[in-house]
Amino acid sequence: MGGEVPEPRKLSRALSLGCGCGGVPEEALHLVFGYLDDPRDREAASLVCRRWHRIDALSRKHVTVGFCYAVEPARLLARFPRLESLALKGKPRASMYGLIPDDWGAYAAPWLAQLAAPLECLKAVHLRRMTVTDEDVGVLVRARGHMLQVLKLDKCSGFSTDALRLVARSCRSLRTLFLEECAVTDKGSEWLHELAVNNSVLVTLNFYMTDLNVEPADLELLANNCKSLISLKMSDLDLSDLIGFFQTSKSLQEFAGGAFSEVGEYTKYEKVKFPPRLCLLGGLTFMGKNEMPFIFPYSAILKKLDLQYTFLTTEDHCQLISKCPNLLVLEVRNVIGDRGLEVIAATCKKLRRLRIERGADDDSGQEEQGEVSQLGLTAIAVGCRQLEYIAAYVSDITNGALESIGTFCKNLYDFRLVLLDKQKEITDLPLDNGVRALLRNCTKLRRFALYLRPGGLSDVGLGYIGLYSGNIQYMLLGNVGESDNGLIQFAMGCANLRKLELRSCCFSERALAVAVLQMPSLRYIWVQGYRASQTGQDLLLMARPYWNIEFVPPSPEIANRMMADGQPCVDTHAQVLAYYSLAGRRPDCPQWLVTLHPA
Amino acid sequence: MMGRGGEEEQGAVAAVAQAGRAPARDKSGFAATCSLLSQYIRDNKAGLQGLGGLAMATAGAFRPPTTMNLLSALDAPAEPPAAAEPKDKDHDQRVDGNPREAAAGDETQQLTIFYAGKVVVFDKFPSTKVKDLLQVANAGGDGVDRASAPAAPSLPTPSQNSLPDLPIARRNSLHRFLAKRKDRITAKAPYQVINNSSAGAEASKHAAAGAGVEKPWLGLGQQVTVKQEI
Numbered sequence: 001m002g003g004e005v006p007e008p009r010k011l012s013r014a015l016s017l018g019c020g021c022g023g024v025p026e027e028a029l030h031l032v033f034g035y036l037d038d039p040r041d042r043e044a045a046s047l048v049c050r051r052w053h054r055i056d057a058l059s060r061k062h063v064t065v066g067f068c069y070a071v072e073p074a075r076l077l078a079r080f081p082r083l084e085s086l087a088l089k090g091k092p093r094a095s096m097y098g099l100i101p102d103d104w105g106a107y108a109a110p111w112l113a114q115l116a117a118p119l120e121c122l123k124a125v126h127l128r129r130m131t132v133t134d135e136d137v138g139v140l141v142r143a144r145g146h147m148l149q150v151l152k153l154d155k156c157s158g159f160s161t162d163a164l165r166l167v168a169r170s171c172r173s174l175r176t177l178f179l180e181e182c183a184v185t186d187k188g189s190e191w192l193h194e195l196a197v198n199n200s201v202l203v204t205l206n207f208y209m210t211d212l213n214v215e216p217a218d219l220e221l222l223a224n225n226c227k228s229l230i231s232l233k234m235s236d237l238d239l240s241d242l243i244g245f246f247q248t249s250k251s252l253q254e255f256a257g258g259a260f261s262e263v264g265e266y267t268k269y270e271k272v273k274f275p276p277r278l279c280l281l282g283g284l285t286f287m288g289k290n291e292m293p294f295i296f297p298y299s300a301i302l303k304k305l306d307l308q309y310t311f312l313t314t315e316d317h318c319q320l321i322s323k324c325p326n327l328l329v330l331e332v333r334n335v336i337g338d339r340g341l342e343v344i345a346a347t348c349k350k351l352r353r354l355r356i357e358r359g360a361d362d363d364s365g366q367e368e369q370g371e372v373s374q375l376g377l378t379a380i381a382v383g384c385r386q387l388e389y390i391a392a393y394v395s396d397i398t399n400g401a402l403e404s405i406g407t408f409c410k411n412l413y414d415f416r417l418v419l420l421d422k423q424k425e426i427t428d429l430p431l432d433n434g435v436r437a438l439l440r441n442c443t444k445l446r447r448f449a450l451y452l453r454p455g456g457l458s459d460v461g462l463g464y465i466g467l468y469s470g471n472i473q474y475m476l477l478g479n480v481g482e483s484d485n486g487l488i489q490f491a492m493g494c495a496n497l498r499k500l501e502l503r504s505c506c507f508s509e510r511a512l513a514v515a516v517l518q519m520p521s522l523r524y525i526w527v528q529g530y531r532a533s534q535t536g537q538d539l540l541l542m543a544r545p546y547w548n549i550e551f552v553p554p555s556p557e558i559a560n561r562m563m564a565d566g567q568p569c570v571d572t573h574a575q576v577l578a579y580y581s582l583a584g585r586r587p588d589c590p591q592w593l594v595t596l597h598p599a
Numbered sequence: 600m601m602g603r604g605g606e607e608e609q610g611a612v613a614a615v616a617q618a619g620r621a622p623a624r625d626k627s628g629f630a631a632t633c634s635l636l637s638q639y640i641r642d643n644k645a646g647l648q649g650l651g652g653l654a655m656a657t658a659g660a661f662r663p664p665t666t667m668n669l670l671s672a673l674d675a676p677a678e679p680p681a682a683a684e685p686k687d688k689d690h691d692q693r694v695d696g697n698p699r700e701a702a703a704g705d706e707t708q709q710l711t712i713f714y715a716g717k718v719v720v721f722d723k724f725p726s727t728k729v730k731d732l733l734q735v736a737n738a739g740g741d742g743v744d745r746a747s748a749p750a751a752p753s754l755p756t757p758s759q760n761s762l763p764d765l766p767i768a769r770r771n772s773l774h775r776f777l778a779k780r781k782d783r784i785t786a787k788a789p790y791q792v793i794n795n796s797s798a799g800a801e802a803s804k805h806a807a808a809g810a811g812v813e814k815p816w817l818g819l820g821q822q823v824t825v826k827q828e829i
Contacts, residue, residue: 209775357773360781503765
């Protein structure tokens, strides 16, 4: 049955027998390893015997380090000397929501310093949510610049356009430059000019969601020089300034960014014409009803559409989406409403990914009230059966809607649901049975997020998540459960859970620690908002070798407030991050953070 | 440019009309009027706070938990409105929404109040409420204060264990967009002087971000000045 614990991925030692002198020749093993891509298959193979371990180490081309403090750079790079591509993740995901201070850490310097001499094959570097300085980029460029084909600085901060100029001048083989949502100090647009002048092989350029100002002429020059440019995602330049660029870049398939900075002036945008192959579209900041027809000629070929940053109303969404039958990816705000979701369900039969973000929730009336509920989600479940990813902020929800998703969306890989807190009465809580049905039926689910409100999921429901989430590797839970007992029941399942985030839950510190010890695959847990002690002493229950515990103490104001049962209150400041690390305690903790370790 | 002015104003009016669609509450006429006044003060105050928050948000991505949801200032009137304290900002302030009672069948007119150097305009103010308002005004400012304090709705506390649950966090990218949108809409609203805190915050925000060049939506403020002169 679905959702239950799968067989552990483990290879027998017996496989190595016969591999000796007269066995399978080394070359053959190398060839076979060449077909192993899944990192978990690689992991299993590398544990068979020393020989397999060595062959894996020499043939591994890509490594993702899920958390930059989990291992020392030198150790990792010494093991995989022929690495071609390295991805590193830094700050907790919560930093994407403004919940992590800038000085938290995740400095790229120790890593980039190691990427120099020994790694002769390295040509792709991807840093996510890390602090990167101009000097760091300089070190990387000097060591690997001539080889570098992919540089992704993804939601990073700490560098300036000087670093980009250096990259533009030195990395002539660069195919991908990715800077999405980086906080870059803007010292002028020369970097783009240099990139356009020096590079002729660029395929992807992304500075979406940055504040970087660029010159339209440089974009045009880039399009002229890089005939292979397929994807441009950029900051909010006015779309009327991009007419020349669009005319020039004939191969462009993806565009995101740009803005209709003068809404109502649609005559100004009449001449904007997308390149013929464009099928992935987003940004278009401030696009309103008047500008929307500008998309119509392309709507039938669109595969991806991101309307999160537009001014469209529910009605506009309905009109536009009804013309987009080939969408695979759609991102919107909840202004789309249940009516909009019904149009999606009727139109977009191939849809794979759907994200429904949260709009403004103040009463200033800037936005048409569009709310998404069980009605819309049910329609989606019935209508879009190819969905692999659903993330939705809903205003109301029922068990039935979750059951529908379980019944129809068999390909679901990633499901995230946040119940907004504005509406007082929710039709059908707790969601225990709906969650159970969804988890049992969506057997391909690997990532799961559920953020409700007190009363949204009982301890029984939390137990169901543990029981039926056997394949799930990442989970975020907020405002779920009623007591410590629920958390423990949950933790008894979760056989493959590697990363867990909890927020705003009523659990005690002791229960958290005990729960962590129950989850065999857990390697990373982040918690904000729980019943914290002043010193975090109960967290030491989970202390063990290689397990780092970092604690942000509760706020002093709330320190002495107790619940009726004598437990401390849930404290919104208290934060815990605990993770496995081969590197020991990290040396760069900010002062407000306490590392806990047994005396 | 000027020719389009009418259209933009219409858009702004539509936005204001939408703002009026707040849920109606059952209240006595007197209480309702008081809450209208207190809401104006609250909105005004919240608007200023919100802008302060924006400037802070661009200084660094981190928003400390206590002010994590920058919009909470608008939602949670936890602190009693300081009615008698005019803000030191000497500008007119357009109040976007208020007319909770506007849905009632009685005749409505536009109401304009000059108070402490500010101009407040209510679209569709019910004529029956005007009497109440005058009564309140005659009673003196102190009366308003005291009467309005109890009218402020108290925050619903989560029933279960009365746990103080955290505000649902918002993605940085969306947070920035909503802030930009808010600036844009504020800038487009009529009855506003260009050199107000909104534009100031916008300017300082760009300075903080090191952007150097003006964003296009700043330009809208200038159109507003022209309108002001008309």
